[in-house]
Amino acid sequence: MMLGVLALAHDIVPVDWAKGEMKESCFTDINLRAQLPALDDNGRVIWDSQAILVYLARHYDDAGVWFPGEPMTMTRVMQFLMLANEEIAALAWARVTILMQQSRERLGELQEKGRAGLAVLEDALGESNCVA
Numbered sequence: 355m356m357l358g359v360l361a362l363a364h365d366i367v368p369v370d371w372a373k374g375e376m377k378e379s380c381f382t383d384i385n386l387r388a389q390l391p392a393l394d395d396n397g398r399v400i401w402d403s404q405a406i407l408v409y410l411a412r413h414y415d416d417a418g419v420w421f422p423g424e425p426m427t428m429t430r431v432m433q434f435l436m437l438a439n440e441e442i443a444a445l446a447w448a449r450v451t452i453l454m455q456q457s458r459e460r461l462g463e464l465q466e467k468g469r470a471g472l473a474v475l476e477d478a479l480g481e482s483n484c485v486a
Contacts, residue, residue, distance in 0.1 A: 356410045356420070372454070404435045434478070441471020 357364045369375045369390060377388045385392040385401040392401040393409070400409045411421030422428055445468030451461050 356407055359420070360410060360414045362410070362414060404432075404439055407435065434475075437471055437474060441467050441474070444468040444471065 369381060371390060375381060376385070376390055381392070382388050384394060384399055387401060389401065391403055391406060392399065393406045395409070395413075398409075400406050408421055411418075415421065421431060444464045448461055448464040448468060450456070451458060451464065
């Protein structure tokens with residue numbers, strides 16, 4: 355999404371998560387963690403969604419709109435990136451659990467973690483129309 359926001363030309367290479375293609379050597383050569391996403395920017399390989407967002411914003415957003423340099427604002431952005439990566443992502447994992455008909459052993463835990471993250475987000479948005 356950030357590539358589009360910054361109007362950067364890019365190619366999307368499909369990786370079939372359900373088939374585990376990210377664990378094949380053609381992908382692990384790019385990302386040793388064998389996790390999605392990964393970015394190859396002219397030979398600069400970056401993995402982890404937050405690292406990719408920070409890289410793109412710092413490298414291509416000269417105005418500093420998407421990842422501000424002021425320490426407290428930057429800290430706030432990082433806090434909400436981590437919230438998205440942990441608590442909010444738990445909701446996506448809960449959905450995957452249901453769609454892929456996996457063991458529902460952790461389903462309640464994932465849903466509760468996601469609800470807690472949404473509550474934090476709601477509280478933050480109650481104070482302002484943006485979180486940073």
